[in-house]
Amino acid sequence: xxxxxxxxxxxxxxxxxxxxxxxxxxxxxxxxxxxxxxxxxxxxxxxxxxxxxxxxxxxxxxxxxxxxxxxxxxxxxxxxxxxxxxxxxxxxxxxxxxxxxxxxxxxxxxxxxxxxxxxxxxxxxxxxxxxxxxxxxxxxxxxxxxxxxxxxxxxxxxxxxxxxxxxxxxxxxxxxxxxxxxxxxxxxxxxxxxxxxxxxxxxxxxxxxxxxxxxxxxxxxxxxxxxxxxxxxxxxxxxxxxxxxxxxxxxxxxxxxxxxxxxxxxxxxxxxxxxxxxxxxxxxxxxxxxxxxxxxxxxxxxxxxxxxxxxxxxxxxxxxxxxxxxxxxxxxxxx
Numbered sequence: 001x002x003x004x005x006x007x008x009x010x011x012x013x014x015x016x017x018x019x020x021x022x023x024x025x026x027x028x029x030x031x032x033x034x035x036x037x038x039x040x041x042x043x044x045x046x047x048x049x050x051x052x053x054x055x056x057x058x059x060x061x062x063x064x065x066x067x068x069x070x071x072x073x074x075x076x077x078x079x080x081x082x083x084x085x086x087x088x089x090x091x092x093x094x095x096x097x098x099x100x101x102x103x104x105x106x107x108x109x110x111x112x113x114x115x116x117x118x119x120x121x122x123x124x125x126x127x128x129x130x131x132x133x134x135x136x137x138x139x140x141x142x143x144x145x146x147x148x149x150x151x152x153x154x155x156x157x158x159x160x161x162x163x164x165x166x167x168x169x170x171x172x173x174x175x176x177x178x179x180x181x182x183x184x185x186x187x188x189x190x191x192x193x194x195x196x197x198x199x200x201x202x203x204x205x206x207x208x209x210x211x212x213x214x215x216x217x218x219x220x221x222x223x224x225x226x227x228x229x230x231x232x233x234x235x236x237x238x239x240x241x242x243x244x245x246x247x248x249x250x251x252x253x254x255x256x257x258x259x260x261x262x263x264x265x266x267x268x269x270x271x272x273x274x275x276x277x278x279x280x281x282x283x284x285x286x287x288x289x290x291x292x293x294x295x296x297x298x299x300x301x302x303x304x305x306x307x308x309x310x311x312x313x314x315x316x317x318x319x320x321x322x323x324x325x326x327x328x329x330x331x332x333x334x335x
Contacts, residue, residue, distance in 0.1 A: 001022050002015050004033065005113075010121065010124070015044065016047035018102060021049075021106055025109060026220075031183070045096075045097070046094065048096065048097065049100060058070040058072055058077070067086075074089060074091040084097070084099035084101070086098075097112065125300075127266055127297045128174075129142070129266040130171055131144045131172060131265055132145065133166070137163070137334050138232070139330050140167060140230050140235045144240060144262075151169065153319060155187070165225050166219065167182050168185070169188075178235075180235060184226050186218045187216065188216050189203075189214065189215045191215065197225075203215045203216070234333075235309070237258055237310045238250070239312055248322050249313075250313050253310050254310070255305055258305055
């Protein structure tokens with residue numbers, strides 16, 4: 001059973017005989033589903049729900065919190081302490097994942113896809129930005145919040161407005177001209193929504209290896225609320241900050257004050273889902289490309305900044321009011 005994905009001209013095929021797992025990945029990456037093609041995929045990810053094979057005799061090149069890393073020629077082996085195994089073949093551009101735990105296989109596949117995109121999209125002049133992205137009319141709002149900063153909760157309240165569309169729940173794409181491109185994934189909430197538009201989605205409780213369980217719902221059921229032409233809109237760039245008490249404030253700021261938040265959320269990918277172990281597959285020539293990656297991200301950041309109106313968002317405890325401030329600004333900027 002194969003799943004065909006195309007992320008802005010980088011194709012990935014996921015192969016697995018577990019229908020449940022393919023369905024979960026299909027819900028997660030529904031926006032990027034592609035038709036079967038005869039062309040050779042850029043990346044092949046093979047998933048096996050079985051006991052991992054025995055490793056050949058090797059010395060660990062790295063010992064991490066979650067796994068030990070071994071290398072043999074063009075292959076890299078990540079032996080996880082909970083029994084899973086990931087095999088990366090740099091020559092064949094394949095990733096093979098082994099485990100008896102379906103939740104763990106989904107998590108490893110999800111992270112393998114994002115890690116591969118971390119390098120490949122940069123090479124195409126596309127940078128990932130950690131933010132909540134929404135649109136209203138001809139305006140995008142990119143809201144940068146730290147991990148656990150309340151992006152999903154804010155989105156849940158924003159969606160009470162039927163005119164609002166989703167660009168990305170956690171991460172969007174910026175190109176070299178500063179234009180925005182959608183990257184809608186699944187929504188993750190600590191508590192399953194009981195009312196509002198999100199309560200109508202199909203929620204699944206997901207157990208994660210290093211984090212508490214979380215509820216997830218794919219946006220495939222929300223297709224009419226996905227913004228497919230974000231690149232044609234104007235942008236509001238908003239840096240969010242939590243305040244312990246008092247009323248929320250959304251205030252305009254000079255562009256130069258947005259440089260640090262952009263570096264945190266776009267240049268370094270602060271908070272993005274990554275598998276740091278997989279970056280150990282870098283060889284000497286990959287490291288030589290790092291200045292190029294940094295240059296691409298700087299250009300994307302500066303172009304986005306040049307085309308955006310900038311705001312600081314001091315978020316208080318009144319969650320509906322926080323969403324209303326964003327909506328009010330989106331309406332005002334269109335007048």
